[in-house]
Amino acid sequence: MYVAAKGGEAAIDNAHRLLAEIRRGDPVVPELSVAQIREQMSLLVDRVMTEGSLHDPDLAALALKQARGDVVEAVFLVRAYRTTLPHFGASEPVDTGAMTVSRRVSATFKDLPGGQVLGPTFDYTHRLVDFALTEGSIPEPAEEAEPGPDAGHCPRVTDILGQAGLLEPSPPEAGAPVGDLTREPVDYPADRAVRLQALARGDEGFVLALGYSTQRGYGRTHPFVGEIRFGTVALEFVPEELGFPVPLGEVPLTECQMLNQFRGSGEVPPQFTRGYGLVFGQGERKAMAMALVDRSLRAAELGEAVGAPAQDQEFVLAHCDSLQATGFVEHLKLPHYVDFQAELELVRRLRAEHEAAHAEPGEPLREAAE
Amino acid sequence: MPSSETPPEPVAPEVAARRSAMALAGAATLAELEDVLARAGLSAEAEDLRVPETGLVMTRGRIGGDGRAFNFGEATVTRAAVRLPGGETGFAYHLGRDRPRARLAAILDAHWQNAETRPAVDAALAAVAARRQREAEGRARRVAATRVNFFTLARGED
Structure with a gap:
């Protein structure tokens, strides 16, 4: 038997408020700006752009901030954002x-x-880990040379x-529509x-x-x-x-x-x-x-x-x-109470049948198994 | 001044010049664009033909660099279209989501359409071009210092 359950709204709201607080970290430590992420975590930003399939460094940096640095979550945010935008068309192929x-x-x-x-x-x-980076440092200016x-x-x-x-x-241009x-x-x-x-x-x-x-x-x-x-x-x-x-x-x-x-x-x-x-x-x-x-x-x-x-x-x-x-892996953690209840019923019934089948000849199977 | 005549079909050199002006306006910051307009002595008064909006452009590459086209991602692009009181229309399409900047660039493009104001726009944009040039040269010099110069070691007894 199962009972349909409703609720959790307050818990969800509070979980999100807690998330926001945890995302900020220790308030004594200065908050990261989106520009700092864009400039100093640039390879991470590049990765979010590539896997989010959207060129927009500021957006990718913001998504990373919101996602607490979780790449896949940031990709999720970027992909969700793109669905809100109109499609203007396709660029000329880059050279x-x-x-x-x-x-x-x-x-x-x-x-x-x-x-x-x-x-x-x-x-x-x-x-080798560069401990000098622990403290803020101004890098030596890059060397220059005549191109x-x-x-x-x-x-x-x-x-x-x-x-x-x-x-x-390279495969020649066929003039066919680009998938x-x-x-x-x-x-x-x-x-x-x-x-x-x-x-x-x-x-x-x-x-x-x-x-x-x-x-x-x-x-x-x-x-x-x-x-x-x-x-x-x-x-x-x-x-x-x-x-x-x-x-x-x-x-x-x-x-x-x-x-x-x-x-x-x-x-x-x-x-x-x-x-x-x-x-x-x-x-x-x-x-x-x-x-x-x-x-x-x-x-x-x-x-x-x-x-x-x-x-x-x-x-x-x-x-x-x-x-x-x-999406498919993580959906498993969402409530599956009804599905699981059905499975539970099935396993109980199978066990009952199994016991009934093996109880009759005076438990010889069990001894054989041991 | 209103120009009632429809402009002639743009010839290729004109398109090329307009494209470079658009590229410079696209590379300019909002402050630079405001400065360009002020220095050229032009008004920012314009009517929106299209309210600035952000959308997506599918970015394409070519298989192997020079082969058949394929889509490898998208880019946010903001576009704006304006009409000046004199009737000239201007457009801007920029990477990113900066609507005020795109609108101002469209106004500049419209002023560029007018043969009388074009020289002033081009002259004012030269400051942006110079800034871009300086940056590009600096980058090229720093990159050049990382170029490998191979040398062959002497081998053998002599």
């Missing part, structure tokens, strides 16, 4: 070749136009290598554009683990980092009333070009194939993981054996979204 580069490295070519530019990176740091004559021109590594035919070209999973549900098999959209907004941990699994042998792709670049690109949009591309502003992006071995097939000679990653802000790990999984999801297209999780697009796309995943 990453024209990026104002802050960082650009290639693991495959030492000498390339524009050079190897490290930019602001954790690479080569010693990963080389080719500094403004960083062609993509893939553009340079592509000419010799050693590298598969958008925010407007229509994913249809399987999903095309590469939709897969990339899903991976771009996918949870970094999940995509990283899948990429890692391909390196460990679950759908090996023999990857090399052709290039990683981080910097800003101009975003443009053609409003109907103007009919020409209007500059919206500059957006920071990280792009990863992964080069993978490919032995060739009946139709295609041996060449390097590619995986691609593109995310908001400085998100190198995510862009790399995305490129690995993009390539592994092309297994069937390239005639490779398919069997590993990272090659299974339904598995990957249906589970990479942190908001969908958390």
Whole structure:
């Protein structure tokens, strides 16, 4: 038997007031401003923008503040906010070749136009905790140098290598409508554009683990980092009333070009194939993981054996979204009193039947079990 | 002054010039835009053709950087459209959610449409361009210092 219950309103209100107080922390400690989060937790802000699938650093910083730093909760807030906004249209595709580069490295070519530019990176740091940061500190001003004559021109590594035919070209523009999973549900098999959209907004941990699994042998792709670049690109949009591309502003992006071995097939000679990653802000790990999984999801297209999780697009796309995943996992903690009551009744009945079945021959089964 | 004639179809160089003016206005802060308007001696009086509103633009990239287009996220964009008392219309589309800034940029775009006020707008925007240039050069110099200069170590006995 169960009794329908109502109530909890006061408890819920009070829980939210308590949350607000706990979120603020010790009032003796100065409160964080949104600008502080935006400026000093910038990689976290970038991650929330990428997984929230919305470029808006101030909004992402505010969401992080509201979410007490919980990335998935902040992503939830950002995604909820976007549903309140009208859709103006789609931008012109960004030209990453024209990026104002802050960082650009290639693991495959030492000498390339524009050079190897490290930019602001954790690479080569010693990963020793810097206790000097405990106290406020003013960093030493960054070193400056005269930019080389080719500094403004960083062609993509893939553009340079592509000419010799050693590298598969990018899939050509077909003029077909660009799939958008925010407007229509994913249809399987999903095309590469939709897969990339899903991976771009996918949870970094999940995509990283899948990429890692391909390196460990679950759908090996023999990857090399052709290039990683981080910097800003101009975003443009053609409003109907103007009919020409209007500059919206500059957006920071990280792009990863992964080069993978490919032995060739009946139709295609041996060449390097590619995986691609593109995310908001400085998100190198995510862009790399995305490129690995993009390539592994092309297994069937390239005639490779398919069997590993990272090659299974339904598995990957249906589970990479942190908001969908958390929604289904976390809903379990909401009241399931009625469902559970039904299950309880069922288990009681089964137990009664089980006892009745085993009571008859004078409990021989129990002895056998012991 | 009211211009009753419909302006001729914009030619490509004019569009390019307008786009650069729009890009500068888009990169300007609200205070800079107010300053530009004041320095150009222009009025901020305008009627809203479209009340400034924030919406979404789907951002697109290309597979492999140069291939087929795909959607990789969205961006908040604020747009405004105004008409000056003289009849010129101006538009602004900016990243972010700053409505007053978008409205002011639209007013500036409208003044830019008028051949008489355009030089003043362009001249005043030069201050924004100079600030942007300084910042870009500073960034480029700091980034340039992180460029790797490879050198080959001498090998062998000689």
